Every structure is written in C-alpha cells, then in structure tokens.
Amino acid sequence: MDVTDFYGIEESPADRGSNGSKRLVKNWGAQFSTQKPLGLLNHGVTCYTNAAVQAMIHIPAVQHYLVDVLQGKYKDTINPRSVSQVLAETSARMWGLEKIAHKKGGPKFINPKKLIGRLDDINCMMSEWQQEDSHEYFMSLLSRLQEDSTPKGHKLNESIIYDIFGGSLDQLVTCKNCGHVSKTQQEFYDLSLHLGTSRKNSQTEPIDKEELSAIQQQQSLDEAESKHRFSINKSIRDFFSPELIKTDRSDKSGYVCEKCKKRTNAIKRSTIDRAPETLAVHLKRFRFNGNSSSKVKQGVSYPLILDLSQYTTRHEPVLYQLISVVVHEGRSVSSGHYVSHCRQPDGVWATYDDEYINIIPEKQALRDPSAYYLIYTRLTHKDVKQGSDVVKKATNMKPTPVPSSKAPTPKSSQPPKSLSPTTKKMKSLRAGIITPSVPDPSLVQKSPQAPTSRKQKFKGLKPTNNLGNLGGKQQKRYAKDSSGNASKRFRKY
Numbered sequence: 001m002d003v004t005d006f007y008g009i010e011e012s013p014a015d016r017g018s019n020g021s022k023r024l025v026k027n028w029g030a031q032f033s034t035q036k037p038l039g040l041l042n043h044g045v046t047c048y049t050n051a052a053v054q055a056m057i058h059i060p061a062v063q064h065y066l067v068d069v070l071q072g073k074y075k076d077t078i079n080p081r082s083v084s085q086v087l088a089e090t091s092a093r094m095w096g097l098e099k100i101a102h103k104k105g106g107p108k109f110i111n112p113k114k115l116i117g118r119l120d121d122i123n124c125m126m127s128e129w130q131q132e133d134s135h136e137y138f139m140s141l142l143s144r145l146q147e148d149s150t151p152k153g154h155k156l157n158e159s160i161i162y163d164i165f166g167g168s169l170d171q172l173v174t175c176k177n178c179g180h181v182s183k184t185q186q187e188f189y190d191l192s193l194h195l196g197t198s199r200k201n202s203q204t205e206p207i208d209k210e211e212l213s214a215i216q217q218q219q220s221l222d223e224a225e226s227k228h229r230f231s232i233n234k235s236i237r238d239f240f241s242p243e244l245i246k247t248d249r250s251d252k253s254g255y256v257c258e259k260c261k262k263r264t265n266a267i268k269r270s271t272i273d274r275a276p277e278t279l280a281v282h283l284k285r286f287r288f289n290g291n292s293s294s295k296v297k298q299g300v301s302y303p304l305i306l307d308l309s310q311y312t313t314r315h316e317p318v319l320y321q322l323i324s325v326v327v328h329e330g331r332s333v334s335s336g337h338y339v340s341h342c343r344q345p346d347g348v349w350a351t352y353d354d355e356y357i358n359i360i361p362e363k364q365a366l367r368d369p370s371a372y373y374l375i376y377t378r379l380t381h382k383d384v385k386q387g388s389d390v391v392k393k394a395t396n397m398k399p400t401p402v403p404s405s406k407a408p409t410p411k412s413s414q415p416p417k418s419l420s421p422t423t424k425k426m427k428s429l430r431a432g433i434i435t436p437s438v439p440d441p442s443l444v445q446k447s448p449q450a451p452t453s454r455k456q457k458f459k460g461l462k463p464t465n466n467l468g469n470l471g472g473k474q475q476k477r478y479a480k481d482s483s484g485n486a487s488k489r490f491r492k493y
C-alpha cells in the first residue's frame, strides 16, 4: 500500500472521508490549525475521564461536530441539558473558543466539573471517587453522544456519530458438513484485541501459497518490530483469521447450519465491510475473573500507519494514521494512572496528564509500551471524489491563541508533512492498489430498533468482542446485551 495514494491529514480541505458522509469534517482546517487545548483538572481519581476526553476532542470530526452543537446547528436534536451540550461547552473552553479568551499567563487547565457531574448519565456504574476503565468511559461517552444525536424514531446509524466511528463487519460462517456459507453483518465501533496468544483455535481453513507466504513475511516483520512486545498487527491478524467453531453434541454447543440443519463444525471468518473513519483499537489488558482482575503488563507495539486493506471484504485500500494513544500505568483497573498522547492540529504530539501538558516527539508517542487504547483516523484514498463545497465553518466564535503548554515548543513546530515519515516504509509494503468502491447502499446494516420506552431507549454500542462465540463471558460492561435486558450501567434517559 502506497501511502502517497492517500490524502494526508490536513491535505484536502474538502475531505469528508471514504464512506460517503456529507457532514463529516476530516481535517482541523484553519479554525483549529494553531489551537491547542488546555489540560483538565483531576478531581481526585478522574484521570480516566480526562484521558478519554482529550482523546475524544483530538478527533477533528468530533470537535467540529461539538462546535456545531454549540452553535445550535443541531438544536432540533440536541437537548440543551444533554451530555453532548456539556461536552461541547467543556471542549470550547479547552480549545479557547469561548468569547472570554484565554489570557496569556492564565490558567493552563480548566475544571471539567460540569462534565464530571454528568458521569451518571454517561455510565451510571462509574464513580468519580474511584478509578475506572478509561476505555469503557470513552465508549460510554461515544454511546451517549450517539444517542443524544439520534432524533426520536431514527436509527442510531443515521447519527453523525455513526459517520465518525461506525464500521461494519461481514461475518461468514461456512458449514463443514455441506459447505453452505451464511453471511451476517455486524456494526462495530471499536476493535477489542487480545494480547498474546491467539484466542482462536489453530485449525484454519486451507490457504493458498501466496497468502501463506504473505502471512509469513508479515509475521517476521512483526517479530522484528517487537522483540519483547505484543504487536497489535499480530493481534489484528488473529482477530480476522478464520476460527473453527467446534461442535459438542453433549452440551449442544456449536453451529447449526441453516441449510442442512445439522449441528456441525463450522469455520467463521470476519472481514471489514465498512471501514470506520475513526478506529478505536482497544487492547485487552485487564482480565476479569469473578471479583478479581489482573493486568497484562507486557509492552505493546503499534504502527503510525495501520494497513487494514487485507481484512476488507472487497480488498479495498484502507490505511489509518495514529492520532491518540491512551496509556495506563499501574497494576490494576482500579489503581494506576491514565494519560494520553495526542496529535495536536499542527502535527505536534503532546502528553496530556490531567492539568499538565508536555510536548513530546512523535517517536515517543509511537513507542509507549503501556498503551491501552489507540485512536486512528482513516486516510482518504485520492480516488475518492472530494466535495467541491470546501469546508466552511460559519463561526462567530473566533478562536484565540492559547498560551503554550508548560514545555517549550520544539524548534520544528511547523506542521510536519504528514506523508513524509512513512512514505518510504509504506511504499515497500505492497504494490498494486485497487480502486476503492463506494459502499453499496443496499448493504445497509441492520440497526437497533427505534426506542420504545425511556428505559429501553439505550440501544447503543455492542462490544466488538461479542461476535457470536468470540466474546465469551467477558461481555464488556458498557454494552447493553442483545437480549433486551436494560443494562444497569445506563439507567438515565
């Protein structure tokens, strides 16, 4: 995959991504180009929210949406008392978009008191008095934004939040008895990856020589890049590799073929039908066992440019670039500390550690062994038609310069050419590009039904590890299970 075939971050002002969205704004644009957000005060143990909020508002599409919310563009949908409104106000203070500009020498952080006060509406099982799982908070916040932005009677995948984060997987199950292939689709909003040993049965369907040699080549690359670290490239490969669903007649587990009606072994494989514009990659560091939990402490390695082309249904060229890394330091989910490394609009990376902001070299952001979840933005292939309506943001909230963070800005504070550092590396990876196809509108995903009652209304995200048999017992806590039981985590709205 040649990265020069894709627009870089900030390269095309009219970039609305690859999935045909008309309202998505992929780049920071002039409004934010010189802006840097402020830090967030820690209320004791709320670093898990602060790290997630920084990762969230460093996604250009999300922040542009929040500005639109504040300007009343979504006033028919967004309740002024909603969490979305509070996040929009909080982010405007962070970015210095308020009328009262940040004064030079003024505070370098703000107090996210109002947002913390809404924790119950974001995830009612979480406490501001206790360390919680930052990824879970991030996904709960995402769910809340999605629900807030979905008008009554509409589907969640009509929300702009779906445009920003939503993807879908094709799941193919091949019956080992009659060869029938059953295909289903599932929306996803993040990828939850196992670290280390594959969760899958090693038995896989036969693959051809070419594919095998490509896999072996990639494996040796992965090993080289991460001698003592788990490689997320490997975890992703495991995630998308074929899985044997074993049948046990005694406990009636396994797969019942819809064609031959037999309970039989089957091969299950997932491919990406719709690659999301923003990809949240979660690493399963915390293992839960009854009431206790443990942490996988081993370091991880992750690339700046993530190539998912080989996992797509139509073999489209799909590249992502890293924009945030949320890091967990410490021994367990209930202790330790979260910080996030985020790419600022000018391309400079900074570590947001509650109130403190430190400029760091990109290299450092790319090599944090304690990474817990990663935010990638999809790069748009140059074959994708760019909108002629150059993104204009009719704004009367003029951004004002924000005092620089406490660390000195590196000398080369010019926006780096986003392509340059990776071009050479990526060029060698693969040649031959298939023209990306516009998603087929007939393949629209199944969407949760329109809400019926307030209690039932939350039909938000399903965890991506809930892929049939794959998820197992560790149903993630932000999820509402598909059985229709109202999740305890969401009691408001």
Ligand SMILES: [Zn+2]
Pocket (backbone or CB within 6 Å): 175, 176, 177, 178, 179, 180, 257, 258, 259, 260, 261, 262
């Ligand atoms: Zn069959």
